[in-house]
Amino acid sequence: MNEFMQAALEEARKSLAEGGVPIGSVLVHRSRIVGRGHNQRHQQGSVILHAEMAALEDAGRQPASFYREAVIYTTLSPCPMCSGAILLYGIPRVVIGENRSFLGDEAHLEASGVSLEVMDDSYCREMMKAFISEHPELWNEDIGE
């Protein structure tokens, strides 16, 4: 696994250790991690701090040109909200740990010209599968179901 997905996975593990939804993300600019974060529904009671949103917030205010050279790594397929944030800022590339546990708005991202890479990582998959099985209410709330 590459170092950036590894960092996203570390974020997911942190969340799991805190009793939260185990999804992590890092924002990478010119091969350097500039923002990292994990889901904060359980921890902060947040309905908007999904992993990708937390990573974007962690990177802080940036000019448009910055995002155009960025790549976002996330352990799970980005939901419609996170996909929309990626489109708002014009991030051209998304690397996804897996999309079997949950398929986000990949179609809208691709139709909008965003390049997607799905790693189909077995560790990411097993972590989500176990979490969804153990905490279905928290998981369903997080995806609006």
Place this chain on the structure above:
Amino acid sequence: MNEFMQAALEEARKSLAEGGVPIGSVLVHRSRIVGRGHNQRHQQGSVILHAEMAALEDAGRQPASFYREAVIYTTLSPCPMCSGAILLYGIPRVVIGENRSFLGDEAHLEASGVSLEVMDDSYCREMMKAFISEHPELWNEDIGE
């Protein structure tokens, strides 16, 4: 103007008074305001707290059934991120103050079955027009341009 758009506009005015982007939003559930907020880019240095996101966050964690009975009011057409959040939570109806200063991802919302009402309010329009003219850098940053 109806009372809910009036409340969204009050949020926008608060933001303007704080030196921020003058966009406000309220989340309404069964004819009661349950969340309100305004853009926090200038005030908190946030890249994710657009008005609609702030209103959703203010309403706190809710079950899916709650959002299905909600309406979100916003003084300006919702950007791709905010549109994605509306889709994530399955909010069926969006009332928009105006969409001439900025046209968000209304096409994606409508294609996904969300009901939109655009009030084309002259006060909302003039407020945004003046702000964009006076603070083009802050505005462009907020829409990823």
